[in-house]
Amino acid sequence: MTTNSSNKVKVAIIGSGNIGTDLMIKVLRTSKVLEMGAMVGIDPDSDGLARAKRMKVWTTHEGLDGLVANEALWDQIKIVFDATSAYVHEKHNDICKRGGKIVVDLTPAAIGPYCVPVVNIEKHLAEQNVNMVTCGGQATIPMVAAVTRVSERVPYAEIVASVSSRSAGPGTRANIDEFTQTTARAVEAVGGADKGKAIIILNPAEPPMIMRDTVYTLSQGATEEEISKSVHEMVEAVKSYVPGYRLKQKVQFERFGSNNPLSIPGYGEFEGIKSTIFLEVEGAAHYLPAYAGNLDIMTSAGLGTAERIATMKLGVSA
Structure with a gap:
């Protein structure tokens, strides 16, 4: 002690x-x-x-x-x-x-x-x-994990983190390659996806945009209702320490069967449920303005x- x-x-x-x-x-x-x-x-x-x-x-x-x-x-x-x-x-x-x-x-x-x-x-x-991990990883990996925990398998997950360029300091800009590589690996190691991909976008829009994240998962062995319930429960868990964390809209679903498999370039064709999760992260404005949810x-x-x-x-x- x-x-x-x-x-x-x-x-x-x-x-x-x-x-x-x-x-x-x-x-x-x-x-x-x-x-x-x-x-x-x-x-x-x-x-x-x-x-x-x-x-x-x-x-x-x-x-x-x-x-x-x-x-x-x-x-x-x-x-x-x-x-x-x-x-x-x-x-x-x-x-x-x-x-x-x-x-x-x-x-x-x-x-x-x-x-x-x-x-x-x-x-x-x-x-x-x-x-x-990274700011994008902290925002999105809980959503991948939420899908994984109710599924038999998540063959693929992809995250896109969009942040205001104003909230990206020199450290963030110097680590863009490491950001994408580390986040993708953590989507697999922590989120539970077989294969992960990560993209970061520094948006120069004025007025500055609040952090937005999009999470795509392809899962097998869970219903849309189970996925949606798990995602909402995970959002509440993250909100316990990041109050500005929220879904922007309902989780979107698309089914792919043997007659119309989802083709992922360089990876293969898969059956299952594609879930699209839209997030927004508003910061607590302890140092930078509320749009810097990526820092928060x-x-x-x-x-x-x-x-x-x-x-x-x-x-x-x-």
């Missing part, structure tokens, strides 16, 4: 950009079990570090090395959120692992197992590093995961 006098687990956030700053504000305003210990960045003029200073959070612009150099504070940190980029996460994780820190990875690096809280968090509470669902999932680890693995009570 942590020795903090506040009985909270002290955390550090690496990355003072959009995601890191939004996460910091969530920890400070909403968490009953986590306490901000440090905000780590590399740009001394970043808005995230400036906000952290105003909110009385210890900061460094010398990267993770700057935090490690503060030995007394580093010893107190139990959980580290990495909100930087995939290509530097391995280095960050190595340092954290040597220091005995648990890492919640908000980059697409995927060194640790994929974690989508409403689907598989209980399986990964003992891990040193857990990966939060990512940071909310990361926060929820760390809080679960804090209570179940580190023994802190809410």
